[in-house]
Amino acid sequence: MVSEPGMAALVMFAGASNAFAATAGSMRAALASEPAIPNIFAPSSTPADSIYHLSVFVLSVCAAIFIVVFSLIVYALIRFRRRADDDGSEPPQIYGSNQVELAWTVIPVLIIVVLFLASARVIHAVEDAEMPAGTTEVVAIGHQFWWEFRYPQQGFVTANELHVPVSDPQHPTPTHITLMSADTDHSFWVPKLAGKVDLIPNRVNNMWIDPHDTGVYVGQCAQYCGTQHAKMLLRVVVDSPQDYEKWLANEKQPPQLDAVANGRRIFESTACVNCHTVAGTNAHGTFGPDLTHLMSRATIAAGAADNTKENLRLWIKSPDAIKPGCLMPAMQLTEPEIDAVTAYLLTLH
Numbered sequence: 465m466v467s468e469p470g471m472a473a474l475v476m477f478a479g480a481s482n483a484f485a486a487t488a489g490s491m492r493a494a495l496a497s498e499p500a501i502p503n504i505f506a507p508s509s510t511p512a513d514s515i516y517h518l519s520v521f522v523l524s525v526c527a528a529i530f531i532v533v534f535s536l537i538v539y540a541l542i543r544f545r546r547r548a549d550d551d552g553s554e555p556p557q558i559y560g561s562n563q564v565e566l567a568w569t570v571i572p573v574l575i576i577v578v579l580f581l582a583s584a585r586v587i588h589a590v591e592d593a594e595m596p597a598g599t600t601e602v603v604a605i606g607h608q609f610w611w612e613f614r615y616p617q618q619g620f621v622t623a624n625e626l627h628v629p630v631s632d633p634q635h636p637t638p639t640h641i642t643l644m645s646a647d648t649d650h651s652f653w654v655p656k657l658a659g660k661v662d663l664i665p666n667r668v669n670n671m672w673i674d675p676h677d678t679g680v681y682v683g684q685c686a687q688y689c690g691t692q693h694a695k696m697l698l699r700v701v702v703d704s705p706q707d708y709e710k711w712l713a714n715e716k717q718p719p720q721l722d723a724v725a726n727g728r729r730i731f732e733s734t735a736c737v738n739c740h741t742v743a744g745t746n747a748h749g750t751f752g753p754d755l756t757h758l759m760s761r762a763t764i765a766a767g768a769a770d771n772t773k774e775n776l777r778l779w780i781k782s783p784d785a786i787k788p789g790c791l792m793p794a795m796q797l798t799e800p801e802i803d804a805v806t807a808y809l810l811t812l813h
């Protein structure tokens with residue numbers, strides 16, 4: 465029987481999970497409509513695959529230990545339960561048994577050694593893998609609360625949505641990622657592609673991925689980094705070789721700056737340029753995301769909102785409406801100025 469307060473708790477729990485489902489639903493509607501579920505049990509890249517197999521092994525060993533220990537407990541509970549004819553005297557007291565003590569020391573040590581060796585093998589295989597020629601190099605820099613991605617081989621910078629080529633296991637074309645931080649600790653985690661690697665100020669970390677299937681892989685900052693840590697989302701777009709080349713070619717171009725001279729003038733004469741870069745203009749700021757090809761991204765503000773005209777307008781008017789506590793100030797533009805700047809941003813393909 466569930467007691468009254470117990471019932472209430474159950475009802476509340478059901479309510480909370482409904483509310484959660486509803487939020488998750490609207491989140492999905494708000495974000496671009498890809499299947500956005502990070503999952504460590506569906507790896508799609510060699511490092512994630514190695515981690516997955518190791519996890520299954522470790523979990524099986526733990527499950528076996530659980531079953532043995534739990535069965536012994538249940539056995540002891542039943543076999544030595546209090547009986548009606550119990551006379552209340554102490555059971556026999558047994559001190560010291562070399563066999564038993566050896567067994568419960570040696571067996572656990574062996575189990576630990578096996579788990580240690582299995583983990584060491586996977587760590588070595590992932591961390592010391594040789595990168596083939598033709599590896600894509602990316603530098604990822606964690607910022608409060610967004611990601612900067614530099615492509616040093618190509619000479620451009622983008623933000624929040626990392627594009628990489630798909631990697632055929634027969635002819636691997638992996639991506640090597642150098643991880644750094646501009647401010648505090650962050651952690652790069654896309655569960656289907658690789659394990660977590662931290663981005664630490666004054667330290668350079670490394671990781672690599674070789675996604676086997678095209679598509680969008682989601683992840684997020686996995687190290688608490690401040691107010692908007694939870695909205696420091698991460699998308700890895702795995703492109704076919706043709707799509708990747710197309711994307712690269714576009715990113716390397718300066719944007720087509722056409723009819724929206726008014727919005728551009730406002731953008732370039734406002735503090736926007738102190739924080740943002742638009743290639744080929746006087747905007748060279750690096751405090752915020754590079755906006756050169758803003759419209760080639762599906763989301764803004766590190767996945768916090770879809771990249772639509774309405775959201776862009778809202779963002780410029782009041783970044784806090786989308787990401788409270790983020791490090792872009794509301795610039796106090798007039799309504800017509802906001803319209804003009806939004807129109808300008810919409811041309812940055």
Ligand code: HEC
Binds near residue numbers: 763765766797
């Ligand atoms: C003090 C620096 C600063 C100023 C000034 C500033 N921004 Fe930002 N901006 C940021 C930061 C930081 C972010 C990233 C916020 C986040 O995602 O947490 C950002 C994000 C953005 C984004 C979203 C980009 C993306 O890909 O996610 C747009 C668009 C943008 N700013 C436009 C503007 C415009 C237009 C102006 C001028 C009216 C402006 N910003 C002024 C710092 C600034």
Ligand SMILES: [Cu+2]
Binds near residue numbers: 649650651686687
């Ligand atoms: Cu972070």
